[in-house]
Amino acid sequence: MAVKFLDLRAQTANLRAEIEPAIARVLANAAFIGGAEVEQFEREFGAFVGANALGVGNGTDALEIAVQALNLPKDSEVLLPANTFAASAEAVARNQLRLVFVDCDSTYTMSIADLERKITPQTSAIMAVHLYGQSADMHAICALAKRHNLRIIEDCAQAHGASFASQKVGTFGEIACFSFYPGKNLGAYGDAGAIVSNDTKLLAACRQIAHHGGLQKYEHDRIGRNSRLDSLQAAVLRVKLPHLNAWNAQRDIIAREYMRLLADTEGLVLPTLHAQAQCVWHLFVVRILDGKRDSVRQKLAEAGIETGLHYPKALPSCAAYQNVPFVRTSATPNACAWEAEILSLPMGEHLDKTQAREVADALRSALVP
Numbered sequence: 001m002a003v004k005f006l007d008l009r010a011q012t013a014n015l016r017a018e019i020e021p022a023i024a025r026v027l028a029n030a031a032f033i034g035g036a037e038v039e040q041f042e043r044e045f046g047a048f049v050g051a052n053a054l055g056v057g058n059g060t061d062a063l064e065i066a067v068q069a070l071n072l073p074k075d076s077e078v079l080l081p082a083n084t085f086a087a088s089a090e091a092v093a094r095n096q097l098r099l100v101f102v103d104c105d106s107t108y109t110m111s112i113a114d115l116e117r118k119i120t121p122q123t124s125a126i127m128a129v130h131l132y133g134q135s136a137d138m139h140a141i142c143a144l145a146k147r148h149n150l151r152i153i154e155d156c157a158q159a160h161g162a163s164f165a166s167q168k169v170g171t172f173g174e175i176a177c178f179s180f181y182p183g184k185n186l187g188a189y190g191d192a193g194a195i196v197s198n199d200t201k202l203l204a205a206c207r208q209i210a211h212h213g214g215l216q217k218y219e220h221d222r223i224g225r226n227s228r229l230d231s232l233q234a235a236v237l238r239v240k241l242p243h244l245n246a247w248n249a250q251r252d253i254i255a256r257e258y259m260r261l262l263a264d265t266e267g268l269v270l271p272t273l274h275a276q277a278q279c280v281w282h283l284f285v286v287r288i289l290d291g292k293r294d295s296v297r298q299k300l301a302e303a304g305i306e307t308g309l310h311y312p313k314a315l316p317s318c319a320a321y322q323n324v325p326f327v328r329t330s331a332t333p334n335a336c337a338w339e340a341e342i343l344s345l346p347m348g349e350h351l352d353k354t355q356a357r358e359v360a361d362a363l364r365s366a367l368v369p
């Protein structure tokens, strides 16, 4: 039996009875930008995270606008992980700031030791990315930020509902960003994103930037841009949000099953969890040792099991970030070595324990020569 990496078709079919009236409501009101759906989603998502929320066009815009609103000194340095999606780095680079890549540890989030080593007097901020659904060590990051007077931006695009020491991600830093790209734990039917913050002034600045530089129509107090959450996407997200905890719980069941079935498998490294992190398993990433990753992936594909690579290249290995003046060269040995070993197994609320076993069995057989 085939195992899908992600199954949005099944999720959409299951939600059809709730989604269709929600979409019909938007059509009936003909409020396609702004209006009640967006305002209510902002309230509901804000309550879910425990902060105030602003809907924007996508997760990349959310990050870029959030960094802009922080008004960091020009050419100052922002520390961010080497292994993340490109959007985290784009948000920094497009704000005329310098990037310094930090290595990851076995949790695949920022190594605190490496982070500490790379702080200089030029550092102005840390972008913490909660990769694969797991929170970075926010206690350590907040302590370092405090000691060195640094701002914190959280990239929560892969971690809707995750927490650290029982505190939700998105509430540790001054400002945090979410993506609702369709494949995320909470996904829209197109592009969508949100910025959350408990600093009302900062969030108002973001709203201003995202709405052509003004909070009132035709008042342009600064040079802004257009990045709004569509009402149709807000309506879809409002239907999905109440299901998120149950979906995350199912992801946790699958992850525990993988952990149990694949424990002590030779040639395979399972994900490591920080003792205080409550992970929402956006991805379940293992490492395949001895140069066998690609052949194992091929064998799984032949068995009908879809896998992914997140990400095939760590950002310091990508052309855009090599030998450019806005990146301070810094070693990130784990992220660069592991790009050849990582393999993302099927993960999502579409899976049951039988399928998890099927994946684990196929993976074990693929590992034996």
Ligand SMILES: *Cc1c(COP(=O)(O)O)cnc(C)c1O
Residues within 6 Å of the ligand: 058, 059, 060, 061, 084, 085, 087, 088, 129, 155, 157, 158, 178, 179, 180, 181, 191, 192, 193
């Ligand atoms: C998906 C993602 C983003 C960007 O979100 P978009 O909505 O696709 O623009 C940013 N950071 C991380 C870590 C992501 O996974």
